[in-house]
Amino acid sequence: MLDYPWSSIAGGYALPPRKRAKWLAADSGLKAFELPDTTAGRRRMIERLDRRALSEELKQCGVPPQNAGADARGSHLRRGWFWGTQAFGEAMRKLAGNSIKKRQPRSRNYQGEPHVAAHGMQQAEAWLEQGLGAAGLTRSGLAELKGSDIRKLLLADLLWRRTTASQAWLAERLAMKSAANVCQQLRRLNRNKALTQATPAFQAFFKNCTSS
Known part of the structure; x- marks a missing residue:
């Protein structure tokens, strides 16, 4: 003990x-x-x-038995949660490499079952398409905008909070360089102030998504 x-x-x-x-x-x-x-x-x-x-x-x-030849320094745990940002979690997974499974714990308050994650990603894809239209943007034009563009940030904020999209996924879809950049930009975002700078169409879209 x-x-x-x-x-x-x-x-x-x-x-x-x-x-x-x-x-x-x-x-x-x-x-x-x-x-x-x-x-x-x-x-x-x-x-x-x-x-x-x-x-x-x-x-x-409730402790699964280990093989006799297993390295005692390693944990027997295979599921759980991490405390920190998505960028932190992804950085730790890169350090761990192939020693951990592809299915990873999440830091947000939802279950990680496959059907829940799949539904969340379908929602993310649908809202991304609708949000781009409401903001007057196209996927091809995202790369020309800065990562700090208000429209990008509001979309990233919505999808991060309301779907199962990871910050790495958001960085790729919204052309925001990296998950670390998404994390940093979202921490700085003043949502209410940013919404006042959005178009009426986007404001209506955002309100509809967050009230559902």
Whole structure:
């Protein structure tokens, strides 16, 4: 248990009172096992937890078993979420290369099932086409516009927030250089101010999409 530093055991229960966080009610936890908050009591609690961890069957804990020859330094986890921007996630995937699966966790609040993602991309394609028309733009003309063009940014903002489109996809479709650039531009965007500079047709399109 002490080998795992991100728990309340190594960073709390194993430490004397003066060295652990004041908010951690370790004494109450120890009392639940009828153990004193002393060096011996804390040691007994850790030993108890170690025995429990060794005796539990992995399949009952929700942990998939690893092959005997697997590198213990690697994680057994294959699904989950990352905390950060889409650009950060894509940068980490590039560093990992082929060591991770193609299907990756997403940082937004929707399920990653294939049928949900497919529907989201269909919506993204449809709204992109409609938005370009409402903004008076064509796909072929996007490359001639700056990445900071208000019409591009409003479309990127809409599709990023309301569909499953990635920032890499937005960068490619809207000619905005890279996912990192899309991320940076969206962080700077003042949506309400930008909308006042859009055409009435685009404002109506944007409002219709965000109210659906």
